[in-house]
Amino acid sequence: MTVLVNMIVTLGMLYVVPAGLRLIDPARFLRTARLWPLAAAPGALCLWLPRGAPATALAALYAAACLALAARAPARLLRTRSPGPPEIAVATALVSPSIAATALVAERAGYRLFGFDLDILALTVPHFHFAGFSAALVAGLVCRALGGRAGTGGLAHGAAYSVPAGTLLVLLGYFVDDWAELLGAVVLTGGMWAVALLTWREVRPDGRDRTTRVLLSTSAAVLVATMLLALWWAVGEATGITHPTLAWMAATHGLGNALGFALCSLLAWRRLAADGRGPAPAGPRPRTTATTTTATTTTATATATATDRLETSP
Numbered sequence: 001m002t003v004l005v006n007m008i009v010t011l012g013m014l015y016v017v018p019a020g021l022r023l024i025d026p027a028r029f030l031r032t033a034r035l036w037p038l039a040a041a042p043g044a045l046c047l048w049l050p051r052g053a054p055a056t057a058l059a060a061l062y063a064a065a066c067l068a069l070a071a072r073a074p075a076r077l078l079r080t081r082s083p084g085p086p087e088i089a090v091a092t093a094l095v096s097p098s099i100a101a102t103a104l105v106a107e108r109a110g111y112r113l114f115g116f117d118l119d120i121l122a123l124t125v126p127h128f129h130f131a132g133f134s135a136a137l138v139a140g141l142v143c144r145a146l147g148g149r150a151g152t153g154g155l156a157h158g159a160a161y162s163v164p165a166g167t168l169l170v171l172l173g174y175f176v177d178d179w180a181e182l183l184g185a186v187v188l189t190g191g192m193w194a195v196a197l198l199t200w201r202e203v204r205p206d207g208r209d210r211t212t213r214v215l216l217s218t219s220a221a222v223l224v225a226t227m228l229l230a231l232w233w234a235v236g237e238a239t240g241i242t243h244p245t246l247a248w249m250a251a252t253h254g255l256g257n258a259l260g261f262a263l264c265s266l267l268a269w270r271r272l273a274a275d276g277r278g279p280a281p282a283g284p285r286p287r288t289t290a291t292t293t294t295a296t297t298t299t300a301t302a303t304a305t306a307t308d309r310l311e312t313s314p
Contacts, residue, residue, distance in 0.1 A: 002122075002127045004250055004251060004254070004255065005123065005125075005126060005250050006047040006048060008126045008130075008250075008254055008258045009044070009047055009107045009125050009126050009129060010142075011077055011258055011263070012100075012126060012129030012134075012174075012258065012262070013040035013043050013044050013062070013128060013129065013131070014037050014040050014041075014044055014149055015132060015265070015266075016129060016130070016134055016258075016262055017040065017097060017129070018032075018033040018036035018037060018040075018302075019031040019032075019033075019132065019266045019270065020093065020133060020137045020266060022270070023037065023137065023141060023266070023273060024076075024090055024093070024094075026273075030058065030308065032069070032088075033280075036065070038063065039061070039065035040062060040065070041067070042059070042061040042062050043058065043059060043061070043062025043063075043101065043104065043199045044091030046058035046059045046104070046108050046286065047056055048061070049108075049111045051107075051108055051109065051294035052108075052110075055108040055109075056105060056108045058108075059101070059105045059108040059109075060105050062101050063098070063101035063102060063104065063105050064203065065100040065101075066097040066100070066101040067098050067101070069097060069098065070094055070095045070097070072094055072096040073090075073094040073095050076090065076091060076094070077091055084147075084156070085157045086140040086141075086142050086143045086144040086147065086159050086160055086162030087140075087148065087158075087304075088140075088160065088161065088164055089137065089139045089143065089160040089163060089164055090136070090137065090140045091164075092132065092134070092136040092137040092164035092167060092168075093133045093134075093137040093140065093241065095134025095155075095195075096130075096133040096136065096160065096167070097128065097129060097132070097133055099124070099128045099132065099171070100125045100126075100127070100128035100132065100133075100294075101124075101126060103121045103124035103125055103198075104121075105151075106121055106314050107121040107122050108124070112121070114175065115235075116174065116175075119246065120174075123250070123254075126149040126254055126258070127170075127251075128167075128230065129259055129297075130254075130257050130261075130262050131167055131170070131188065131257070132167050134257075134261070134262035134265065134266070135188075135191075135192060135195075135261075135262075136163050136164050136169070138195060138219075138261075138262075138265045138266075138269070139159045139160045139163040139164075139191060139192075140160055140193050141161070141170060141269055142156055142159060142195055142198050142199060142203060143157060143159060143160035145157040145200050145202075145203065146198055146203070148188065149202065150190065150196060152202055153195070155194050155198060156194075156198055157164060157193070158194060159191045159194035159195045159198065160189055160191075161193075162187050162188070162191030162194070163188060163191035163192060163195070164183070165187055165188075165189035165191075166184050166189070166190070166191055166192075167184070167188060168184070168190025169183055169184030169187055169188070170184035170185060170188060171184070172184065172255075176292045177236040178234070179238050179255065180257075181237065181238070182232055182234040182235060182237070183251045184232075184234075184237040184263065185230050185231055185233075185234035186231065187229060188227075188230070189227040189228075189231050191222065192223050192227045193223065193225065193227060195220075196220040196221075196223040196224055197220070198222040198223075199216055199219060199265075200216070201221040203216055203272075204216040204217055205273075206218030206272065207268070207272065208275050209271075211269045211271070212268050212272060212275075212299050214289055215264045215265070215267050215268035215271070216265075216268045218260055218264045219261045219264040219265040219268065221260075222256050222257070222261050222264070223257075223260075223261050225256065226252070226253045226256040226257045226260070226261065229244065229252055229253040230249075230253055232244065232251070233249055237276040245302065272290045275310070
């Protein structure tokens with residue numbers, strides 16, 4: 001299980017996070033996205049070293065970069081007076097790697113942070129790179145693209161709210177009990193299934209080429225299966241019924257979410273953005289006022305009038 005989890009985490013650190021940052025805001029996060037693999041390299045390297053001081057030091061370097069990224073979330077929220085669902089989802093994505101990195105530092109040091117077993121801390125790292133960062137980001141992108149579309153806006157907003165809420169509830173469930181974690185799994189699954197439905201029904205047809213549509217179809221279909229596994233595991237932990245082991249979940253739920261959902265989604269959304277068919281940058285929208293609109297209309301009218309006069313003058 002360790003090798004598989006390390007491979008999944010490495011993918012999240014070196015590709016998923018920087019690719020996601022480009023989708024959040026290509027202008028403001030371009031430099032961060034370009035430099036992120038350098039910041040993530042110590043974190044990826046520490047995964048393959050034995051627990052101890054060298055691995056902990058490398059993990060701490062990665063954690064510092066993740067905390068700096070998380071610090072940008074409040075600033076983005078403050079730039080808008082009333083943060084909407086996409087902004088909340090994106091803020092969740094920006095904060096999630098710092099939670100993963102904190103667990104990584106403790107696990108590499110062999111320290112049972114808050115009393116959690118080291119195996120649980122190790123699995124927290126991929127969880128908050130994918131269920132935290134990727135899932136919240138994609139929910140925000142879907143909401144930004146479809147939030148104003150008739151018949152889908154409510155579901156898109158619900159997904160953008162429930163994915164961050166479910167992620168937070170799962171985290172709180174670590175500290176409360178298995179039933180609280182089950183509640184988080186239910187909320188998160190509902191949000192992810194909404195993302196899958198909207199991706200399949202509304203986003204997929206917008207794909208200009210077959211490759212984009214296949215990537216979107218794969219990401220939507222995989223979510224149905226992987227989140228059903230997450231529910232099964234959470235119900236089993238809470239009730240004691242037979243359920244998959246952690247190793248089996250890493251090989252199915254974890255691998256499926258990493259490759260089938262996160263990787264395929266990010267590749268598809270990057271293709272949509274390159275074709276100009278993706279959403280606007282998932283951040284605070286530029287403010288427009290009635291005065292600006294009126295001034296633009298007045299200027300256009302005056303220009304047209306002046307042109308007419310010139311054309312009819314002797």
